[in-house]
Amino acid sequence: MPQVTVTSMARGADGRMWIGTQNGLARSDGQAMEVYQVNEFPALGSNWIKLIQVADNGDLWVSTLKHLVRWRDGRFDVMAQREQIGEVTALSIDSSGKLWVAADRLWYFDGVALVQYDQWQGSVRTLVAGANVWVANDNNEITKLTGSAAEFLSWPVEPLVVRQMAIIKQRLWVATSQGLYRSNGKQLERMTESPVIALTTFGDALWFVSEQGVFVWRGDHIEAQLLTEEAGNFTLISTIFVDENHAFWLGSQAHGARYFWRASYAQISTQDGLSESSWSLLPEKNGLLVGTNRGLFLGQKDEFKRVVGANQIPGGVGYALLRDSSGRLWVGTREGLAVQEKSLWRPIKELRGQQVNSLLELQSGDILIGAARGLYRWDGERVGVLAGTQALVGKSVRSLLEDNSTLWIGTENGLKEWRVGELTSATLSPLAQEFVPALLQLQDGRVLAATYQRGIFIKSLAGPWRSLELSRGLPTQGAFGLFEHDGWVWISNGDGVQRIPVDQLEAKNPMLQVVYFDEGQKLGRSRLRCCNGGGNGRAVIDDGYAWFSSLAGVVRIDTNLPEVKVPVAKVRKVLDVGKSESRLMKDLEVHYSVLDFRNAQQIAYRYRMKPYNNQWQEAGDRRIAYYTNLPPGPFVFEVQAKQAFGRWGPVASATIVVEAYYYETLWFKCLIAALVLIFLYGIFRVRTFSLRTRSVYLAQEIQARTEQLETMNSELERVNKKLHLASITDPLTGLHNRRFMTEQIGVELARMKRQRQQQQQVQSNNVLGFFLIDLDWFKHVNDRYGHGVGDMLLAETASNLKKACRESDMLLRWGGEEFLLLAPDSNPSEFSRIADRLRRAVAMAGEKMGLPQRISASIGCVPHPLSLRSDIDNWTFTLALADYCLYQAKAAGRNCSVTAVVDDELLSTYREAKITSTELSSWRDEGRLNVRVLESLDTP
Ligand SMILES: Nc1nc2c(ncn2[C@@H]2O[C@H](COP(=O)(O)OP(=O)(O)OP(=O)(O)O)[C@@H](O)[C@H]2O)c(=O)[nH]1
Known part of the structure; x- marks a missing residue:
């Protein structure tokens, strides 16, 4: 509240309360308070709010110290200023919806502007408008304006001060400094004597505030006194407002505004004459009988008296009550059972010392007694264990129900069935092990069993037991008391009272109402401990009230008063909290609330933003949902509210459209995609070009390298050839050397073989002649003329020998002064002539060099x-x-040629590649080798 002095109150079209104070206008939904002041709404002219009035069309009229202002669609407009019409003292809407204004004169609003009502020229202290307009002037004279006429009302006494007026059924009610008055024709009748501070109407009831409290006047009498002068410290009341729940608001000059409602429940305990803990209730003709810790009490709505003393019943605790059809009152206690016949109490000795939990009169008239150690029957004369229930002896029986031929027996461990004298315990039943404190048969025949741990079980005539527990909406796990009333099943337990429509008991999500919620469940549990009870009748209906036994007297609930409604959530506003330059609603707050002036702080919310988040978000009592960086798109914000343990109320929704940033739009994404494609294509083109350039370059490079390699290869080949040539050539003579021979002889021998095969028959004279030529006494040449001359001689010899050879011959320098001639296709018969020619060539070399010494050679030819x-x-x-052979030629005196013939037999078997001269000499001695000097035809 902006200020504690409340001047006026009204309810807006959406149910929120407008409260005028001396420092601004406030609006409340029961939790939050919005304040409207001049600095933000200059049209108000002043923060001192004098009067507020809501018109039928929802417009709010506000009279401040300076302006008469109209509030419509979230904005204020000045309709008149004090300088024009004077100080406004009253606002009233007539039955046609027209606004009347009491100021210096009488004014009304014609839909466009304020117009002075020129048929009334007097002053106006206050007014009220209905079918007619009633005006009180500064002299407290009241006039009824009826079209063109005016009726003056007369006071029975004078003087008095008219404070406020109201109309009910064409009759005027006037609050004055000397009491409440009502019009009666042209007279005013005094209805009450103490000064009336404020009044208002609701329906045909008048609500007024006097120094004695708040009163409701209906018809010809005061119907209720709702608040006494002693009630609380809420004093200096200035104004009253009543809502459709028959709850009312009081505005005070010193304590702000307060909301008062009539609780549908009440606790009746010691201060009402009742004992502490009550256990069992029994509606009787002359009131409600209550079994307590200290005897039995009888009473009505507000007052209880003890009717049976604690000493009259065993142990004094009334734990189970029954009035049988013969008028006997049975009282089960914690220590036994007593029956009252003709005002005489008689204890039942068979049950002495046992706690009696439940009493039931059978159709036969027998009384069944469920006790701590079994089930008993009174047959009119005696009490004994019920036939067939011996199995229950020692077990605690808690509840009983007769259902045609079946007797249901609720025990502390399982529900039993007794039928024609036989006890069965359905072991497969879900109730086989449950503590069953209460049983109830509905009018439609279904049976209900309350359990301590697992809620309620319901049995259709032939069907199985169905459970109704926490998972199906029951607020607590236990149920202690049950009754059916007016289409509802009422359930009581330690957490309060709930009710379910009978036809929804087996529904999937039954519509369950929390009628009374015992906050004692929380820390500092209340004394009420609603609603435990002990024996039978712990929850009963009597005279329009539901009664429940509790640890502190009884709890009474008015079944006719409006119940706690399912809260209806409302989205109040969607606030963009993003950057000021952004109007895109990316970051936003959604404010929601329910209109509840009674339990607003107990209300829980849940919300979701579809399709951004389809899961409900539990928000507790928070009333703002925050979103940051929402994606673009349309969203539906949904919110629900519920009371503690109540059901979720209807869904309230708001559509929110989040616009896209330019970079979130489709065209921008397409543009980016196109640019990326172009870029990629560009990269592709550049890459292809560079690859192509590179491949051309590489091709050229490869070609160059290949050519280089080829050049190098050919060079290498040339060098190799040169090297090879050098390796097979003797540098001094230019002849091939021994290595060349080993390389080439294979070729020659193969050729010979081919030749022989081609010729078919072998020609023995066609052979490869081996001529091993060695210069004689060459050492002497060296020694005598020097090595240079020796070299020259060797070269010259080679040259001459070469000339002496055929083209196809192979002449080699075999080593030192030794030469080898291989002469293919030679005939051994020509060896002598060839050898001569060779020896002559040697001799001619010496001669050519002019050596004084004759040069000769020895030759071995084979x-x-x-x-x-x-x-x-x-x-x-x-x-x-x-x-x-060469050796033999040397031995034979040199300058000759020697050949050899080997035994043909020997040769055909001999395969050794190496043979020593010793071996050959031994062959010679054996006559298998024949050596002979070739006869020289032409001795050089
Ligand atoms: N100047 C020169 N002398 C060589 C060359 N190769 C070998 N000789 C010499 O030739 C001589 C060969 O001497 P010997 O094996 O005793 O034979 P000889 O002196 O020819 O006597 P006989 O062969 O028994 O007739 C050695 O003194 C070698 O040094 C060469 O390339 N140039």
Whole structure:
């Protein structure tokens, strides 16, 4: 509240309360308070609010110290200023919806502007408008304006001060400093004597505030005194407002505004004459009988008297009550059972010391007694264990119900069935182990069993037991008391009282109402401890009230008063809290609330923003939902509210459209996609170009390298060839050397073989001649003329020998002063002539050099193969033989040629590649090798 002095109150079209104070206008939904002041709403002219009035169309008229203002669609407009019409003292809406204004004169609003009512020229202290307008002037004279006429009302006494007026059924009520007056024709009648401060009407009832309290006048009498002068410290009342729940608001000059409602429940306890804990209730003709810790009490709504003393019944605690059809009163106690017949109490000795939990009169007239150690029957004369229930002896029986031929027996461990004298305990039943404190048969025949731990079970005529527990909306796990009334099943337990429509008991989500919620469940549990009870009748209906036994007297609930309604949530406003330059609703607050002036702080909310988040968000008592960075799109915000343990109320919704940032729009995304594609294509093109350039470059590079390599290869080949040539050539003579021969002889031998095969028949004279030539006494040449001359001689010899050879011959420098000539296709018969020619070539070399010494050579010449039967490939043997022959030529005096013939037999078997001269000498001695000097035809 902006200020404690409340001047006026009214209810807006949406149910919120407008409260005028001396420092601004306030509006409340029961929890939050919005304040309207001049600094934000200059049209008000002043923060001192004098009067407020809500018109039928929802407009709010506000009279401040300076302006008459109209509030419509969230804005204030100045309709008149004090300078024009004077100080406004009253506002009233007539039955046609027209606003009347009491100021310096009488004014009304014609829909556009204020117009002075020119048929009334007098002053106006206050007014009230209905079918007619009633005006009180400064002299407290009241006039009824009826069209063109005016009726003057007369006072029975004078003087008095008219404070406020109201109309009920065409009759005027006037609050004055000397009491309440009512019009009667042209007279005013005094109805009460003490000064009346404020009044208002609701329906045909007048509510007024006097120094004695708040009163409701209906018809010809005061119907209720709702608040006495002693009630609380709420004093200096200035104004009253009544709502459709028959709850009322009081505005005070010193204590702000307060909301008062009539609780549908009451606790009746020691201060009402009742004992503490009550256990069992029994509606009787002359009142409600209550079994307590200290005897029995009888009473009505507000007053109870003890009718049975504690000493009259065993132990004194009235725990179970029954009035049987013969008028006997049975009282089960914690220590036994007593029956009252003709005002005489008689204890039942068979039950002495046992707690009696339940009493039931059977159709037969027998009385059943459910006790702590079994089930008993009184048959008119005696009390004994009910036949067939011996199994229950020692067990505590808590509740009983007769259902045609079946007797239901609720015990502390299981529900039993007794039928024609036989006891059955349905072991498969969900109730087989439950503590069953109460049983009830509905008018439609269904049976209800209350349990301590698992809610309620319902049994259709032939169906199975169905449970109604926490999971199906029951606020607590236990149920202690049950009754059916007016289409509802009432359930009581330690947490309060709930009720369910009978036809919803087996519904999937039954509509359950919390009639009374005992906050004692929380810390500092209340003394009420509604609603425990002990024996039977712990919850009964009597005279329009539901009664429940409790630990502190009884709890009474008025079944006719409006129940706690399912709260209706409302979205109050959607607030964009994003950056000021952004109007895109990305970050927002959604404010919601319910209109509840009674339990607003107990209300819980849940909300969701579809389709952004389809799950309900439990918000507790928070009344703002916050969202940050919502994606673009339309959303539906939904909110629900509920009372503690109540059901969720209807869904309130608001549609919110979040616009997209430019970068969230489709065209922008398309643009970006296109740019990305173009960019990628560009990269692709650049890459292709560079790859192509690179591949051209690489191709050129490869070609260059290949050419380089080829050049190098050919160079290498050339060098290799050169090297090879060098390796097979003797540098001094230019002849091939021994290595060349080993490389080439294979080729020559293969050629020979081919040749032989082609010729079919072997021609023994066509052989490869081996001529091993060694210069004689060459050492002497070196020694005598020097090595240079020796070299020259060797070169010259080579040159001459070359000339002496055929083209196809192979002349080699075999080493030192030794040469080897291989002469293919030679005939051994020509060896002598060839050898001569070779020796002559040697001699001519010496001569050519002008050496004084005659130069000669010795030659060993051998054909290869040595015989037709010898191995062509074994040329080393031939060479060894040639060497042997050369040796023989030296031995024979040099300057001659020696050849050899080997035993054909021997050759055909001999395959050794190496043979020593010793071996050859032994062959010679054996006559298998024949050596002979070739006859020289032309001795050089
Ligand atoms: N100047 C020169 N002398 C060589 C070359 N190769 C070998 N000789 C020499 O030739 C001589 C060969 O001497 P010997 O094996 O005793 O034979 P000889 O002196 O020819 O006597 P006989 O062969 O028994 O007739 C050695 O003194 C070698 O030094 C060469 O390339 N140039």
